[in-house]
């Protein structure tokens with residue numbers, strides 16, 4: 001399909017969503033399920049309040065720290081696993097186990113261990129993002145072509161050059177798939193963790209608003225989460241992926 | 252014995268991957284500078300294995316390899332390799348692929364680009380410097396792979412069925428191109444091929460490997476005059492060489508008793 005046609009079809013979903021939302025909201029009082037206008041109104045109020053930015057900021061801070069720790073350590077461990085078959089075998093059961101458990105489920109334990117505050121939330125993010133990135137980095141290492149390594153060696157490449165000029169670029173597409181999947185899981189887990197055991201953050205804002213029957217603030221929180229995820233995906237991750245992994249046939 | 256004027260000397264190479272099955276046995280070879288040697292033989296007889304041992308990717312069970320009378324154990328820039336799957340780096344464009352070896356050798360960027368441009372021109376790819384590897388045809392990828400090896404001025408070029416994926420017309424063009432490049436550079440070339448025709452057309456010597464423990468390599472000297480062109484293919488002499496080669500391949504010829512190893 002031609003570019004603008006795609007764009008038209010895609011953007012049709014926004015008015016559609018608003019229509020459905022308005023239709024459902026019209027059957028309930030605003031206090032229970034507010035319509036778009038009420039929520040937009042609440043949104044402008046929130047955008048003018050410093051407290052709202054505090055919550056967004058604290059969630060972002062947790063995400064930034066936790067996701068960086070997860071990405072860097074998953075990359076290192078994944079690289080080692082890619083180089084060592086025994087280490088890969090050793091990791092297999094651990095990875096399977098942790099991938100099968102929802103990261104959220106660890107939140108109560110982390111809160112007990114680390115107290116309320118940033119630490120347990122960051123731990124949940126690390127837990128959520130580490131394994132998907134790790135799995136993809138390992139997979140990427142396994143996909144590295146033997147002939148690429150041999151070609152570099154026959155030009156006289158040393159270990160460092162081999163890592164820098166063959167392993168790193170060749171593992172990028174897989175690693176980025178992991179980063180994007182891991183990011184989605186981490187962001188959702190963070191919000192959920194803040195809801196059950198937070199003391200601040202977007203998730204906490206939503207759950208306290210719910211308890212105080214402030215439905216429009218709940219909706220504002222949900223929309224903020226969605227818009228922020230969209231923003232990261234479109235502005236940060238996809239362009240980075242395009243820059244470092246666009247050569248891969250299916251990426 | 253390591254002869255003084257040999258470019259590449261192979262002495263009593265033996266290879267077994269698992270310690271049980273012999274891939275080849277007592278292979279020896281003396282290859283002079285500028286010589287073009289082809290290796291033919293049935294699938295699975297160990298041609299790629301032999302090439303990989305010479306390149307230094309696979310360690311032989313026993314035996315020695317010398318380049319210019321110096322023993323070599325590891326891969327190195329003196330023996331450039333054109334891989335069967337070409338092994339181009341898809342994340343780099345044409346010129347960066349060609350310049351890869353020079354980058355590894357820490358040549359500065361300006362010189363690197365200059366040399367790579369020359370090599371790209373030599374293989375007839377001028378104008379495609381910034382093309383992405385994905386967008387090239389099979390023949391063009393082949394040229395990039397050759398340019399990438401030429402740019403580092405290797406003394407020896409090892410090629411593993413580099414033309415097998417090409418159509419007949421492109422293949423003949425590439426063969427002529429390869430001969431032209433060898434004339435210009437004086438490289439020593441070892442080519443693994445399944446094509447009898449290609450082996451006779453390009454080579455000074457053709458080595459026939461046999462299946463099953465690879466005891467003996469038969470050897471055929473091709474003394475057709477150079478420079479060669481397509482018309483050589485129509486001469487009786489050319490066809491006589493082909494007939495001989497086919498005969499050797501069919502018979503699974505083994506000179507038992509003549510010698511205990513195989514000499515090239």
Ligand SMILES: Nc1ncnc2c1ncn2[C@@H]1O[C@H](COP(=O)(O)OP(=O)(O)OP(=O)(O)O)[C@@H](O)[C@H]1O
Pocket residue numbers: 268269274292293294295296297298299300301
């Ligand atoms: N890395 C390896 N480990 C174990 N066995 C191997 C390895 N590489 C090749 N072999 C075996 O060695 C034998 C020779 O293989 P090789 O690839 O050298 O044959 P070839 O003559 O190049 O065949 P083809 O013409 O099909 O490319 C085969 O039986 C193959 O299974």
Ligand SMILES: [Mg+2]
Pocket residue numbers: 298299300411
């Ligand atoms: Mg082979």
